Amino acid sequence: MKKFLLATALAGALGMVNQAIAAPVLMNFNTPVQSNNTTITVPGTGTYGAYSGLTYDFLNVATANGDTLDARVTITELTASxxxxxxxxxxxxxxGTIPRWETTNTGGAQPNGDLGIQYEVNDYNSQLSNTDGDYFGIIYQIQVFDGTGAASGTFNTPYxxxxLSLIIYDVDGEGDLNNNGLLDDGPFRIYQAENLVIGKAGLESYKVGTGSNELTKTGEDASSISFGGDFRNVSETSKSAAVQVNYENVSGVAFALYGRNISNSGNPISFPNPVFTGVDGSLEIIDxxxxxxxxVGNGNPDPTPMSAPNHLALFSLSLLGIGLLRRRRC
Known part of the structure; x- marks a missing residue:
């Protein structure tokens, strides 16, 4: 089983802030500032307007103590190293990111008012062994700003x-099921793996389901916790591909998403292969x-302000000992 090391810096948005609030913040992403500049086809769901820029702003994502909150999303592509x-x-x-994911749902149906994130892994490099493949991933940061009155849309003062809690969902994968409806352990049956790494800055706790096919914690170090999907394509509303992350005393959070296409001659998926993940800020999609x-024992962020223009504090996100072809019985 091959082990991979992810060593990268994430921006934690932990610097100069406005007043702390006393109640949990529930966010929606219904009012983007930038207009859609592309379309994204989500497999099995449809085609949607999206924004492909690496900085994406949202107004009025939440209210707290009479204050209006805005949010800024920043995307950084991971590197091979x-x-x-x-x-x-x-x-x-x-x-890109699809705003208001998914607005076609009405009457309380979920998902609704979320962020729909999609990236793609281009190939599976057929010259490699069955335990290798091609990779791609991103760092996704969400910062909260004061958007009250004249501050609306300025994104000047982190709040x-x-x-603050989020549900990150649809972290699954793709695989070929046998006649018993179970995922075969052989490497020729697993086609695509998805992974999530949560930065610990401000992270107080998390929740995953307790069933046999749930999102699996695959590694942890002083600055991050990593999770691996179950190699099967499941519904967005399935708890088996989701985690609820709970933060305290933060003005921003960050996580990394990356996928791998497995190299084998029987791979039925076409390339490039899109990978979709959703972010629910209102905790409605899954109970x-x-x-x-x-x-999480060391979830307190470093409160020291940084001198960078956007007041970001950098923290390290490391992924240790991840075997993406985990041999598991479901």
């Missing part, structure tokens, strides 16, 4: 929130209320 793979195995593109809370 950050994932610890040769440049020849790193092929892909960030396609510290005492509690984690009965699932156990896993506390």
């Amino acid at each position: 950050q994932l610890g793979v040769p440049a020849s195995q790193y092929q892909g593109d960030y396609q 510290n929130v005492s509690e 984690f209320s009965t699932d156990p809370t896993v506390e």
